[in-house]
Amino acid sequence: MSATPFIVLSAILFTIGAIGVLTRRNAIVVFMCVELMLNASNLALITFARVNGNLDGQIAAFFVMVVAAAEVVVGLAIIMTIFRTRRSASVDDASLLKY
Amino acid sequence: MIAFWILAPVMVVCALGLLFARKAVHCALLLAVVMISLAVLYAVQGAPFLFAVQIIVYTGAILMLFLFVLMLVGVDASDSVVETIRGQRLFAVLVGLAFGLTLVLGVAQVSIGTITGLTTANEAGNVPAIAQLLFTKYVFAFEVTSALLITAALGAMVLAHRERLVPKLGQADLAAQRMRDYAEFGKHLGPLPPPGVFARHNAVDTPALLPDGSVAETSISRVLLARGSVNQAPGSAAQVERVGGDDQSVPPRDDSGKAGR
Numbered sequence: 001m002s003a004t005p006f007i008v009l010s011a012i013l014f015t016i017g018a019i020g021v022l023t024r025r026n027a028i029v030v031f032m033c034v035e036l037m038l039n040a041s042n043l044a045l046i047t048f049a050r051v052n053g054n055l056d057g058q059i060a061a062f063f064v065m066v067v068a069a070a071e072v073v074v075g076l077a078i079i080m081t082i083f084r085t086r087r088s089a090s091v092d093d094a095s096l097l098k099y
Numbered sequence: 100m101i102a103f104w105i106l107a108p109v110m111v112v113c114a115l116g117l118l119f120a121r122k123a124v125h126c127a128l129l130l131a132v133v134m135i136s137l138a139v140l141y142a143v144q145g146a147p148f149l150f151a152v153q154i155i156v157y158t159g160a161i162l163m164l165f166l167f168v169l170m171l172v173g174v175d176a177s178d179s180v181v182e183t184i185r186g187q188r189l190f191a192v193l194v195g196l197a198f199g200l201t202l203v204l205g206v207a208q209v210s211i212g213t214i215t216g217l218t219t220a221n222e223a224g225n226v227p228a229i230a231q232l233l234f235t236k237y238v239f240a241f242e243v244t245s246a247l248l249i250t251a252a253l254g255a256m257v258l259a260h261r262e263r264l265v266p267k268l269g270q271a272d273l274a275a276q277r278m279r280d281y282a283e284f285g286k287h288l289g290p291l292p293p294p295g296v297f298a299r300h301n302a303v304d305t306p307a308l309l310p311d312g313s314v315a316e317t318s319i320s321r322v323l324l325a326r327g328s329v330n331q332a333p334g335s336a337a338q339v340e341r342v343g344g345d346d347q348s349v350p351p352r353d354d355s356g357k358a359g360r
Contacts, residue, residue, distance in 0.1 A: 001100050003214055006140070007206045009107050013133070015199030016114040022191035023118065028169060029126050035161065036114060036130065039137055042149075050144045053215025055225075058146050059232050065149075065156055066244050070251035072161050076168045077258035084261070089172050092183045 006047040013040035027079045027089045031072070038068045102143050106136040127165050134158050145217035148226045292318040305330040 013036060020033030042061040049057025083089050109132065116129040134157045142150035182188055220228055233241055268276070280286040292315045294303045306329065307318035323329050 001143075001214070003211045004207065005103060005107070006144070007211075008203055009103075009110065011199060011202040011206055012111055013114050015195055015202065016111070016118060018198065019192055019195035020118050022195060023188050026123055028123050028165065028172065029117070032123075032126050032130050032165065033117060035157075036117065036133065039134060039157070042153075043137060043140060046141055046144050046146050046149060049146070050217055051211055051214050053217060053220055055217070055220050055228050055232055058149055058229060059237055061146075061149055062152065062229070062233075063237075063240060063244065065152060067247065069156055069161060070247050072164060073251045073255045074258070076164060077255040080168060080171065081258050083172050092181075 003047050003051045007044055010040045010044040010047070013037075013043070025090050025092055027082070027091050027094075028076075030091060031075055031079070035068065035072070038064055102139060106139060110136045123169050124166070127162060127169065130165075131158050131162050134162065145221055146225065148229050294318045294320075302330065304328055 017033045017035075017037035017040060020036065021030050024030050024033060042064055045057045045061040045064070047057075049055060049061075079089060082094055086093055088094075113129040113132045113136075117126050117133075120126045120129060134153060138150045138153035138158070141147075141153055217225075222228075223231075277286075277288060281288050292307050294305060294307055303320065304323050305319075307315045309315050319329055
């Protein structure tokens with residue numbers, strides 16, 4: 001079982017997530033794309049753990065998951081707060097610092 | 100490897116759907132497909148613990164949190180197509196594709212070397228081996244993680260907490276308000292009329308008819324009215340031709356909008 005296809009798939013998923021973060025306007029969808037990028041990096045970590053034959057990569061993926069969970073909680077709370085004050089979940093509408 | 104070649108196209112297609120789906124709920128469901136496929140790929144690569152964690156934490160907790168927030172924020176909060184910076188979308192796609200191409204080409208040209216495999220590392224079982232590492236080599240990171248999680252929980256509580264600006268109205272206040280409304284505006288004191296109390300239509304989306312056959316506007320929920328999913332009341336009193344016991348006595352249902360006469 002070669003490792004290169006897994007890494008290439010991880011790179012493709014990461015790229016799709018990055019393009020999504022840059023192009024989508026809905027804050028929640030942007031957040032989902034960030035999650036996709038984190039998951040893609042996890043796939044690479046687990047693949048390299050198999051290549052190297054030790055479990056350090058899997059531990060790193062585990063910590064990425066924990067951090068992602070904490071990040072999602074805080075991020076969604078921020079999105080909720082912004083929605084409550086501005087009645088919009090679009091990233092374009094939170095532009096007060098621009099003026 | 101068969102699992103990989105089946106799942107990889109599915110994952111790429113679903114991830115692309117994340118870019119093109121207009122509704123956020125569809126994005127969440129596509130992301131769920133990607134995450135479950137990823138979990139299977141973890142299992143294939145000798146990580147059964149992370150397979151379970153991926154499904155429980157990501158698809159179970161995080162995506163449900165996403166769906167929950169979508170429900171609160173509004174399911175139909177779709178993307179605006181208007182670009183605030185001209186050409187931003189095009190440039191973003193170009194830069195992203197260049198980045199991805201570089202990454203894929205670079206990875207494809209590197210020879211990863213011999214694959215050791217996890218048979219020796221997983222000899223005592225994957226979960227005991229991970230626990231062994233987690234509580235010896237990475238124990239400090241593990242402890243710091245607990246601080247992170249507590250901070251995140253506190254942060255979510257602080258952010259989601261709403262300061263009450265006006266005192267909460269009690270039952271006595273509401274009753275006094277009701278009497279004031281009656282004294283000043285002549286607003287009806289009693290409860291609102293219930294919707295659709297008919298022999299055939301007792302659904303909440305069917306308005307009640309007043310004794311003169313007109314529609315009682317206050318009998319239907321404002322939400323249903325705003326959504327435009329209010330049923331027409333079946334024939335008003337004027338349309339009933341005769342009242343009897345045979346099958347023909349029930350007038351045909353009138354959906355043409357004339358019910359309010």
